[in-house]
Amino acid sequence: MSKIKVLIVDDSAFMRKVLEDILKSDDEIEVVATAKDGKEAFELVKKLEPNVITMDVEMPIMNGIDATKQIMAYKPTPILMLSAVTKQGSEATLKALDNGAVDFIEKPSGSVSLDIRKIGEKIIKQVKDASKSKVRIKSSRILENIKKEKQYESSTPKPQVEKTSGLSPEKLNDTAILIGSSTGGPPVVSSIISNIPKNTPPIFIVQHMPKGFTRVFAERMNNNSAITVKEAEHGEIVKPDHAYVAPGDSQMVLQKRGGNVYIIIDENMPKIHGTKPTVDVTAEYVTKYYGKNTIGVLLTGIGRDGANGLKMVKNKGGYTIAQNQDTCVIYGMPKTAIEMNVVDKVMDPLDIPLEIIKFAKKIGG
Numbered sequence: 395m396s397k398i399k400v401l402i403v404d405d406s407a408f409m410r411k412v413l414e415d416i417l418k419s420d421d422e423i424e425v426v427a428t429a430k431d432g433k434e435a436f437e438l439v440k441k442l443e444p445n446v447i448t449m450d451v452e453m454p455i456m457n458g459i460d461a462t463k464q465i466m467a468y469k470p471t472p473i474l475m476l477s478a479v480t481k482q483g484s485e486a487t488l489k490a491l492d493n494g495a496v497d498f499i500e501k502p503s504g505s506v507s508l509d510i511r512k513i514g515e516k517i518i519k520q521v522k523d524a525s526k527s528k529v530r531i532k533s534s535r536i537l538e539n540i541k542k543e544k545q546y547e548s549s550t551p552k553p554q555v556e557k558t559s560g561l562s563p564e565k566l567n568d569t570a571i572l573i574g575s576s577t578g579g580p581p582v583v584s585s586i587i588s589n590i591p592k593n594t595p596p597i598f599i600v601q602h603m604p605k606g607f608t609r610v611f612a613e614r615m616n617n618n619s620a621i622t623v624k625e626a627e628h629g630e631i632v633k634p635d636h637a638y639v640a641p642g643d644s645q646m647v648l649q650k651r652g653g654n655v656y657i658i659i660d661e662n663m664p665k666i667h668g669t670k671p672t673v674d675v676t677a678e679y680v681t682k683y684y685g686k687n688t689i690g691v692l693l694t695g696i697g698r699d700g701a702n703g704l705k706m707v708k709n710k711g712g713y714t715i716a717q718n719q720d721t722c723v724i725y726g727m728p729k730t731a732i733e734m735n736v737v738d739k740v741m742d743p744l745d746i747p748l749e750i751i752k753f754a755k756k757i758g759g
Contacts, residue, residue, distance in 0.1 A: 395422070397421075397422055397423060397424040398422055398423045398424065398445045398446055398521065398522065398525045399424055399426045399443075399444045399445045399446070400417055400423055400424065400425050400426065400444055400445065400446050400447070400448065400521060401426060401427050401428070401429065401435065401438055401439065401442065401444040401446075401447045401448075402414055402417070402427075402428040402429070402447075402448050403428070403429045403430075403431075403432065403434075403435040403447060403448065403449045403450055403453070403458070404428070404430070404448075404450040404453070404476065405430050405431055405450060405452075405453040405454060406450075407430075409450070409476075409510065410428040410430070412510050413428075413448060413476075413510070413517070414428060415511075416510075416511065416514040416517055416518065417517070417518065417521060419514070419518075420518050422522065423518065423521060423522075426442050426444055427442055427444075430453070431453045431454055431455040431456055431461075432449075432453055432455065432456030432457055432458060432460055432461025432464070433455045433456040433461075434455075435447065435449070435456075435461050435465070436456070436461060436464050436465060436468070439465050439468065439469060439471065440468065440469075443469065443471075444471065445471075445472070445525050446471070446472045446473075446474065446521050446524045446525050447465065447471055447472070447473045447474070448473075448474050448476055448499070448517075448521070449461060449462060449473050449474065449475050449476065449490070449495065450475075450476050451475055451476070451477050451478070451486045451487060451490065452483075457486075458475060458486070458490055459486055459489050459490045459493060462475075462490045462493045462494060462495050463493045463494075466493060466494035466529070470494065470529040471529060472496045472524040472525060472527050472529050473490070473494070473495040473496060473524075473529075474495065474496065474497055474498060474499055474520055474521065474524050475487050475491070475495050475497075475498035475499070476498070476499050476501055477498050477499070477500060477501060478500075478501045481610060484606055484607045484609075484610035484611075485610055485614070487607065488580060488607070488610060488611060488614060491580045491581055492580075492581050492584075494529065496524050496527045496529060496577060496723050496724075497520060497523070497524060497527075497577050497578070498607075499513070499516070499517055499520055500513075500604045500606075500607070523577065523696050523724070526724065527577065527578065527723045527724045528722065528723060528724070528725075529723065558591050558592045558593035561593055561594070561754055561755060561758045562758055563593075563634075565595075565757065565758035566593065566594070566595050566596075566634035566635075566758075567595075567634060568595075568684070568687050568757075569595035569684060569687040569688075569689075569757050569758065570595055570596055570597075570598065570680050570683075570684040570688050570689070571594075571595055571596070571597040571598070571688075571691065571750055571754070572597075572598045572600070572673075572676065572677055572680045572688060572689070572690045572691065572703065572707070573586065573598070573599045573600070573691045573693065574600045574601075574676075574677070574690075574691070574692050574693065574695075574699065574700035574703060574727070575599075575600070575601045575602070575673075575692075575693035575694060575695055575727075576601070576602040576669070576693075576694065576695025576696055576697065576699065576724070576726075576727060577602070577694060577695050577696050577723055577724045578693075578694040578722065578723025578724055579601050579602070579693050579694050579695055580601060580603075580611060582693050582694060582717065582721075582743045583599060583601055583615070583693065584614070584615050584618070585743060585744070586691075586746050586747055586750075587599075587615050587618075587619050587621070587623060587637055588615070588618045588619050589747035589748075590619065590620065590621055590637075590747050590750070590751075591620055591751065592620045592621060592635060593634070593635065594621055594634065594635055594751070594754065595634055595687075595754055596633060596634055596635075596636055596637075596638065596655075597621075597636070597637035597638065598626075598637075598638050598640070598646065598680055599637055599638065599639045599640065600640045600646065600671045600672065600673045600676050600700075601639065601640070601671075602669045602671070602695065602699070603642050604642040604643060605641065605643040605644075606642065608625050608639050608640065608641050608642045609639075609641070611625075611639060612624050612625040612637075612639040613625075615637070615639075619637070621635045621636060622635060622636045622637070623636075623637040623639065624636065624637070624638065624639065625638075625639050625641050626638035626640055626641060626646050626657045626659060627657065627659065628657065628658060628659040629656060629657070629658070630656065630657050631654050631655070631656055631657075632648070632654070632655040632656065632657060638657060640659075640671035640676060641659055641671070642670075642671070643661065643671075644659045644660060644661045644670065644671060645659075645660045645661075645663040645670060645671055645672060645675045645676070646658075646659060646671055646675075646676050647660060647663075647675065647676065647678075647679045648676075648679040648680065648682070648683055649679075650683050655683050663675065666699070667697050667698060667699040668697070669697070669699060672699055673692070673699045673700035673703045673727075674699055674700060674701075674702045674703045674706075676703070677690065677700070677702070677703025677704070677706050677707065678703075678706060680707075681706040681707055681709075681710045681712065684712075685710045685711070685712070686710050686711035686712050686757075687712065687757045688707045688710060688712035688713075689707075689712060689713050689714075689715070689750055689753050689754065690703060690704045690706075690707035690708075690712060690713070690714045690715070691714075691715045691716075691746060691750070692704055692714070692715070692716045692717065692727055692728050692731050693716075693717045693722075693727070693728065693743065694717055694721070694722040694723045694724055694725070694727070694728070695724055695726055695727040695728075696724045696726045696727070697726050697727060697730075698726065698727065698730040699727060700727045700730075700731060701727065701730040701731040701734050701736065704716070704731045704734075704737060705731075705734060705736040707736075708738075713738055713739075713753045714731070714736060714737050714738045714739070715737070715738065715739050715740075715741060715746060715749060715750075716728035716731050716732055716737040716739075716740050716741075717740075717741070717742075717743055717746075718740050718741055718742055720742070721742055721743055728740070
């Protein structure tokens, strides 16, 4: 079996050496070269055609975002960003994901992480996962659509979208939308949310993402949406026209008191399917309180999280949607749900916002 050819890109000689040691310790991986900046990385990609690239975000001459953009335009290649958990680092990482990077690895302690070896196994696993992902930025309608139409800078004013869903206000509180996503998901979730009109039921978003990144993810979507998008907070009341992003490293569950539903953020609940937040965990509570008025959406991602969640939605008489194979970076999560026969409709993410509103209107009579 041929080895996974990896190119390591980092401006720190220490980080390049340690990453090389970590990856070389696995028999299935071959480090074909290292580069100290994005410009050098681009030249090496043309020469060596690696299967996977690990890419630092902040570098001189050419940073990771620009390098990702150039590489994806030249030869779409699975790129894993290595990012420090700072607001700046998180924003840059999400921008790189918009430009086509498939996923990211969180550095344990700043841009030069002396303790990076402690996440060695995780890095190896993510490189292997990335090697199986499908990267076709040129033909991916969803990413092209985002690149052309969406400006995620924080300076972007919130668009004044006049269209509304036309749902009656009393029905909005009885209906909920659940969106689950993992690898390759952030740009897809962002695209869907940016096309959701006002007067929409509450949306619960579970994106597999570590602490620190989920807040920035929510803020960036909020800048480009007609509804309010925020990282969910413990104890807050659930309202229509709001999308709640489950915070990283926590489980987002719900509680009903009186006529209101409240969000509970639990950091002590265990990981399920090796991840926290978990789509299946949130789904259990959403279906408990919204029953047949639940719309479940499952997007690109590795593993099987969310399939049981869609099953719960289906069992309660709700409506389920899965992303189609052609547009998935990794088809694991939707594929599992489809194989379990719990998906009502398989579709391109560009068509999902309309489908959500169509079904919400059906619920609202």
